[in-house]
Amino acid sequence: MSISLLLDMAASSAPDRVAVVSDDVRWTAGELNTLTEGGAGVIQASGARTVAYVGTGGALLPLLIFSAARAGVPFAPLNYRLSGPKLRELIDRLEDPLLICDADYVDSTGGFDGKLLRSEDFVAAAATADPVSLMPDPEEVAILLFTSGTTSAPKAVELSHNNLVSYITGTVDFESAAPDDVALICVPPYHVAGVGAALSNLYAGRKMVYLRNFDAARWIRLVAQERVTTATVVPTMLDRIVTELRDTGTTLPTLRNLAYGGSKVPLPLVRTALDLLPEVGFVNAYGLTETSSTIAVLGPDDHRAARASADPAVVRRLGSVGRPVPGIEVQIRDEQGREVEPDEPGELFVRGAQVSGKYSGIGSVLDADGWFPTRDVAVLDAEGYLFIGGRSDDTIIRGGENIAPAEIEDVLVEHPAVREVAVVGVEDPSWGQIIVAVVVPEPGVEPDVEALRAHVRGSLRGSRTPDRVVFRAELPVTPTGKVLRRVLVDELALDAAVGGAAGQ
Template sequence: MHLSSLLEIAADALGDRVAVSARGDGALTYADLLARAEAASRHVQHAGVGRLVAVDVNSEAVPIGLFAAALAGIPYVPVNYRLADAQLVAILTRAAPGLAVVEPSVPGRLGPGIDGLVLLSRDEFLQVDGPAAPSRGEGDAEDPAVLLFTSGTTGEPKAAVLRHRHLTSYVLETVEFLGAGPDEATLVCVPPYHIAGIAAVLTSVWAGRRLVYLPHFSAAEWVDLAVAEAVTHAMVVPTMLGRILEVLRERDEKLPALRHLSYGGGRMPIALVEEALGLLPHVGLVNAYGLTETSSTIAVLGPDDHRDAIASSDPDVRMRLGSVGRPLPNLEVEVRDPLGAALPPGTHGEIWVRGEQVSGEYLGRAATLSPDGWLATNDGGWLDAEGFLFVEGRLDDVIVRGGENLSPGEIEDVLLQHPAVADCAVVGVPDDQWGEAVAAVVVLADGAGADAGTLQGWVAERLRSTRSPQRIEFRAELPYSETGKLLRRVLKAELCAEPEASHQGPPSGS
């Protein structure tokens, strides 16, 4: 199926329902959204450009642009406008030729400009139209629908290719057509260049759920907007949830309209999930795990799973609060050893996935799927006996200490259980004796105190002593990307460059 069919069918069924709440000049119904996307697609077709690029914050121009590109039969290419200038130029050079909808600061940052890239402001884009073009028919589901550039800090920028069939397969398999009631609204605060930002447009349109956009994330504005728009559904990344809960506590705000709060895009501390469950008992929490290359979610821990886990006295069931739930029914997920052989439940390995929504394709690169359609995610993890999936983080982040593989996530979880620890990150640093040593960077809770020795002892008591951080540094905050991913490579580079300020000696035993 083609993305344009999603909107055409929804507009046929729900023409008068509000599709997007836009500030200022009012809301767009499904019929309006289709009409605006068609007008923009006529302009794009008339201009004869090959790609529609968006270097902008969230607004109604995102769904209009996404569907305009689909109707014109060209890919939509959302790019992070906050990238460093050199990186932005590199990515836009690869994205060109095309038409780019840009945030006001962008043109001045591109030097002499990008060959073949025509720039439009968002206001200009929202006004464009063009002469009627000949009908394209149904549209080819094989065409690339969206290109998402990874913001990798090294090497050439890499663009994941998501074809119409990948994205629509995800929508058709996971969302009930018109499944949303007329009062439902979803608050989108993840940026458009994040796969969850794209998926939110498609799944909301297909469900008939109103889109409400927050241009820049701030916890206070998120709460304001959630209250003002009576938001029923929202998706946040882990770093956002902590700040939102803080604001809710300060204001004693319960968000009575909210029904579903989904989180994903990084590791969520269990303590934060428990806090959210306590603070918002009427809200169903949803943990979603997915990759850009899999057209968003591939496993879900639903509201009932959360409630069952927290109510259980069985440690194996309770532990599922830290899992990403079960794979979607239309997908296959396996945990495999380094040679690619499937592993039994309870055994750690690499997570592999197969299904119609799985692309695993990058622009200008050889296919990464195995001949029988499996994608190796480069995420480590394991499945429990009931099929719940636990994700331990990127395999590249695994610390190899004296031949033993240590998962940073496991050590971070234990550190976070210490009352004095507000946030932490564990990375491997080079070590003459062990090859790699465990290093932890800790952010202490307000007013709390704990020294390195105390925290080393805390980990050693709960895990094996080999997992206790050999080195602990204290910081005021940790580096995160805008989409909430902990920047381990940045921390690792900093630790390798710095003298060991808080070195407390190796843990006893090994």
Template sequence: MSVPLLLDMAAAVHGDRVALSLPDPLTFAGLNDLAGGGAALITAAGARHVIFAGANGPAFTVALFAAARAGVPLTPLNYRLAAPELRRLAGQLPGPYIVADAESHAALAGLSENIVTGTEFVRAAAAASGAPAGEAPVGPDDTAVVLFTSGTTSAPKGVVLTHANLSAYVLQTVELGSAAPEDCALVGVPPYHVAGIAAVLTNTYAARRTVHLPRFTPEDWLETVRAQRVTNAMLVPTMLARITEHLAGAPARTPTLRALSYGGARMPATVLERALAVFPDTGLTHAYGLTETSSTIAVLGPEDHRAAIASSDPAVRARLGSVGIPVPGVEIEIRLPDGARAPAGVAGELFVRGPQVSGGYVGTGSALDADGWFATRDRVWLDAGGYLFVEGRSDDTIIRGGENIAPAEIEDVLLRHEQVREAAVVGLPDEEWGERIAAVVVPVAGAQPVPEELREWVRARLRGSKTPALVAIRSELPYTPLGKLLRREVAADLLTALADSETSPRSSR
């Protein structure tokens, strides 16, 4: 199975259905024609790679399928990056054909003779749709997409996703043409996130109409859901947090919205509880995955959410903070530092295996071991019912006096304080304990929390060894555009502040 075949099959089953409705309706048959025309353009240019640098929209969908038809990898770049970083990433991709928005077009100028805007590309693809086919043979192990990781703990790496990886994910997720005629998906995640790729492929294979939201605001998102009668949507936690804050406890009034999935970063329990309240008639799904796994590998479905929120059993209630059950086709192992399998309730590193798992990187090859297992570097554990809980990245774990401490546990406690809007917990070097716990909080509007009172708040709910030695107040926390906390920047800020306080002259009394 290949990416072009996914579109071929959708067009064969529901060719007259609308695939993309904005700015102008485009059917699946029409999308198939545009993909063929785009492939002809890419082939004629002799391109070895297609770079897309812009917001989500019809041009991205056309570019994804056109590149696949031409047998050329596609890489969506983070168009929000500064020009030097954007050029550095693009410079790793040989022979590019570049499709970019106006700002990125200027930033990438000179890197290729073939650089066009999204509008120009779609227009040219339409004109070339009757030209001789630019289609190339595509094998399952050929590269379909290269995605650069967010670089929260290290420099961004180019993850290689093959046609087989992406097709395996789609075939395990949706059935061909399974969407109802009235179904409509709203895509607000950017193209450079694996969820953006997955949204194009799964909605196409299901033959579901798609509406794009190029720039997210809570108001625009809600207005689009209502106006377009959206039935399915996917958000990252920061987006959902902003929507619930905007609604301020009022119902969302989105009667057509049946399914709302979220993922891409850790979901604070407080945000999830607000979301369940303002979207009472919408089924929420937590989708957990990595770039290297072609998107989702575990799901906490709507019934799981409802059962957890309604349960008086603490173990069941706790599942609201899990990522659910592994999806079919994906094997998991949780390993202790000595390589042994972790029993239920004991945390270790997550290893995954399956046809949708890539583990390959540009320039370094495969990171899979001899048996096909990929080390995710996520620290996780399973409960007795098989629900998977993610504590965070292994690199984020604080080791204090030989004890492994998950920052997320402390952050969740801080977030339940009425004066705390956001919280981040990191480990700082300590001569006696190895690491000491430090927290940074962002207050709710108008609040002035006292650090020592926040320390006592944590101490009263967790044991003393998990109480932050330091609590700092800040006006904001550093995040990636998709809401992933940049812990290394939090730690660097705290260390700088501590160094400044130690070297600044003491005031005389």
């Protein structure tokens, strides 16, 4: 089954329903369907073997997703925040691409001299082109997404039509949204959550409202103006929204569900959001690019139960990503590849029809039984709740002892003087690596280094106490809130080399 059939179903069921809102654009499901057939004609006429996109998305994202599908070629949305040379590196890895580019980013494509159309020109051409609607092999690549490259060079993840359709049909019921349901989407178009949002909301029959450049105040205004009922944000967005609501006293009476994900959210922020918006159902969604988006969910009932409970086991679940979604199997394995007992840490492996585990130029990394190694350190408790402890690549080896940064971060972020924190390992001639905590203090606060170290020592073994604590105004993160640990390690190494380290 091609992902284009998801649009076929939506347009056949309710062609006059407004499906997409973005700035001045308001397309019904029928209009979007017609435009994508014309868009497929434009792509086919170009002779391209891939469609690439550089821009902020909005209504253009679902148009390009389905146009490329109907033309039978992969769609690759690229990170518009990258420098020209970095963007060009990614473009050069694509097979004979047609590059669609927002006007603001034409000059940021590293001098690309191949097939290129400005976004507005593509939309105009789609409106008049001869319609095309091919039916590709379900195992062919539908979406090509580059990983963020926080720990290594970006890899091109291949998601087939089957992967994506399995995810959507396994987690969403067709036309299940209420007539007044409206989704506000502000995740980047090059992130798997952006692709998933376009597919799932259209299939559910929910109007999609796009905010192409996030701003907390504008996000709140859009919720009111469009009577938004559901939204998805990343941790940095949630933090800014909570701050804006708290500072202004604004309420969100139409909002019924707010999903967050993309990276780990500090528990103090989750608790503050729950207390500030008691009528909103919060959802923590965990997934990876290689798994076609969400594989585990902590739903509203679990959030409320954990916040209200006095039982430590239930309270602890607020820090989990919930339980696997239908169709997903999970295993936690030790270093020898053996499945561990509940509450024992190990590497998370997942299996299911939505799991790709396939990369361009590399091939599949699934094992013989179809399991994908996520490289995330995780724990599965006896009730089936999944806890993510960070990437295995981030493990600090200090004096031969393996230390997970997440366990130190979880303690430090609870200190009242700490707003954000990232813990990394920095090379050391004596210990191999030492533990460095990079702290963003609460506004107007100057934390005491020894008090922070003592706070950690009071909860964890002495070997987990940071050797150094340094302060920053902000952490380097991706647009989805993932900390760029390599950047921190490089900065700290440079500081040490020039004798300019702060804190200590």
